[in-house]
Amino acid sequence: MTTTSNVGSSTTSAVNQALQNGSASAADLQNQFLTMLVTQMNNQDPLNPLDNSQLTSQLAQISTVSGLQTMNTTMTQLLQQTAASRAMDSANLIGKTVMVPGSAVSVSGGVPGQIGVDIPSTADSVTVQVLDASGNVVRTIDMKGQTAGVKDVAWDGKNDQGNAVADGDYSFKVAATANGKDVKPVALVYGKVQAISGDSSGVLVDLGNGQTASVDDVRRIS
Structure with missing residues (x-):
């Protein structure tokens, strides 16, 4: 019979590995955890039943991963909205001379x-x-x-x-x-601002002739 401790170690190891390499989503980890939990319960030793503290620890790990991924998604959305807002605000620079x-x-x-x-x-x-x-x-x-x-x-x-x-x-x-x-x-x-664009580094001012600069680097506007 497979012992609870062995199965529990496998569960913890799998969760930790996924946490380290970031290869699984919160949903994937939850499904994996539930599958292995059922296996644990089916194979537990009556003389050495499932350790509640171990179960609690594993649930906490799953909850943490789920919470972090939700927060990351929210932060990404906020950053995208902020970038779009900055690009719209920076459009006022078109036609202006900047340093x-x-x-x-x-x-x-x-x-x-x-x-x-x-x-x-x-x-x-x-x-x-x-x-x-x-x-x-x-x-x-x-x-x-x-x-x-x-x-x-x-x-x-x-x-x-x-x-x-x-x-x-x-x-x-x-x-x-x-x-x-x-x-x-x-x-x-x-340089005179011809257009406003953006890339992974942020909002850019296009000064023509292939010259661009970050809007954060603008020292003077006239």
Whole structure:
């Protein structure tokens, strides 16, 4: 005869395995538990009947799994509703100019695109370097000391010799220090919002030309 303890161990083992690998739903676990419980009762040793504490423990595990899966389903639904609501609210950004993290800037007709920098804490030195397509520094802008916050960078489209740079694509990088330590500034660019979209990472603003940014990264709206 199969003993209660052996069958009980099998039940607990099966439940624990399902809990660890997440391969079964609450309904699957309940069906499996009831099937094995009936087997336990049919094969229990009259001299060693079913242990109530063991049964209670197994029922508690099933209840916990069922409750957690119900909560997960509810949370998923709430997150989906929140994401949809945020996307609708963000639709108001379409047509607006925003400032987002980025390091690309173009010059057209001798006029450069607007750029900026987000300084997380007061810095005693802030420097911006503009680079051409080959990575050569064409202009260094010393912004000196700056308080924390989002700042516009004034670049007139000229190089360090005072000559206008050629139209085309450029990039820039920023550096800021306080007492000789990097304060981790963030380079920013401007873009006009063309559309709002979303993916697994959240709501995105589409700035055209394949450029997107998370709506959470928008530093300024104008």
